[in-house]
Amino acid sequence: MTDTSIPRADESLDDEATTPVAVDEEIEEETDVDAEEANGAGREKKSPADSELFRQSEIAADYVEGLLDILDYDGDIDELVSAGRPVVEVVGGRLQSLVGQRGATLEALQELTRLAVFRQTGTPSRLLLDVGGYRATRRKELAAVARNAVEKVKEYGEAVRLDPMSAFERKCVHDVVNAIAGVESESEGVEPNRRIVVRPVD
Template identity: 55%
Template sequence: MTEGTTATDGADTLTRLEQEGDIAADYLEGLLDIADLDGDIDMDVEGDRAAVSIISDSTSRDLQKLVGRDGEVLEALQELTRLAVHRETGDRSRLMLDIAGFRARKREELAELGARAAEEAKGSGEPVKLNPMTPFERKVVHDAVAAAGLRSESEGEEPQRCVVVLPV
């Protein structure tokens, strides 16, 4: 525990995050019913945020409709789900939503991109500027660059904000 944090604080936070997950799951179940889509809801707590996933056993591409092109629909659904949680709790939610494993796959791809960019910056001695990304994508790349022992920063304005990997 960190200074000033008690076991009770940690338990309260966990309970709050589990509540966020429950509210989100109920909201998403209703959405799936309205859209007549099959999917199971999986809830977890990852670090300091609730994580909710919609998964399906079927090989149908139904859930891909909820991901959309480059995850655009997924991002919108995540924001709507966060708003539903906020409406119920009165607190801002940092909940993460994944559908059909899209974010998990994207996280792996972005971690590899960050590692490659770090190697390129080390080798060339020049900053490496990546294409514009969402906040989620930038966070994954920043973490991968830090794991490679380099620094990175974000520059630009949304939606054109991008990561720049800095050489040693």
Template identity: 40%
Template structure:
């Protein structure tokens, strides 16, 4: 996730500098000593110690949990945040008595919180990380809702041989829509506009047979 190279008169001092700078806790990092250093003789020929500190996922999980708990405590002092990670993705689940308020209308507050946590986490890391935030199983409920929305939009696009523009959605919702559209033949999907008003368009493209028929007609002309 992140590696830090530090120099100091001794190995322990170099490690301590990194630990204090990032607020690392025990078992949240490993150390690779690159140079042990040398105090020299009467101050002559001294050489600094060089260490490489690798910061573990557990550090990012803790920082992300603390960050969200601090923000959400304004709404609920008893809010509980759990974080787990897999690869470069961090899955966050929030349990609160005011979950409806935290999700917001059409998930707007949830989407904003996810965006903020994504920025926060990536500022800590050397590599791009992804945050998937959920509250009260909102994502699963929204997924089922999107399935119905896509089904109706696809039917309209196919029956009228046209394009259907959906309402603005968050990035994680648009990704779900694109994935769902791939299950249908004769339509394709793409996104238009800029955040936060970016939308998915589901467009009729026809079948391969229709495509060949149009090609044959064109060739005969």
């Protein structure tokens, strides 16, 4: 039976165990919709690596199911491997509180779930947790933000600084900006006020 207990805040965990679970856009390789769809055809044939990733998604799904039981929430849970990473998707009503403002609660739950996977496998996980399709919706919104910033940079020739964003949000913006010629983006500042600067290429 998979251990779905919630890691306590006061549990003793050394730095080597917890550091690899930390997230930033440099290591948080969020995928766009096209990449996820392109990878879908390869899900039926699992390589040894994919099998291990799917095991991570199963462990994570069990953990999330335990959380939903504790919170008395109902939701359908799917575990899969997409674009080379384990994914757990939760769909159902009355789940907005698990997303929180601008996905803050979802990000925290994702880190807890990654830690649960790490405790069982001993391997840092790049698990992606989504609730109610929030990430797909937010990715589209951020693409519009990125394109708007690019238009301003090209029109005025000056750098544009965006509002502070999470690692997931920053990665979404970087992906869009980096695909457009004549502009570049980089992150500046420290959490929770880390933000993206879009500027013309010199």
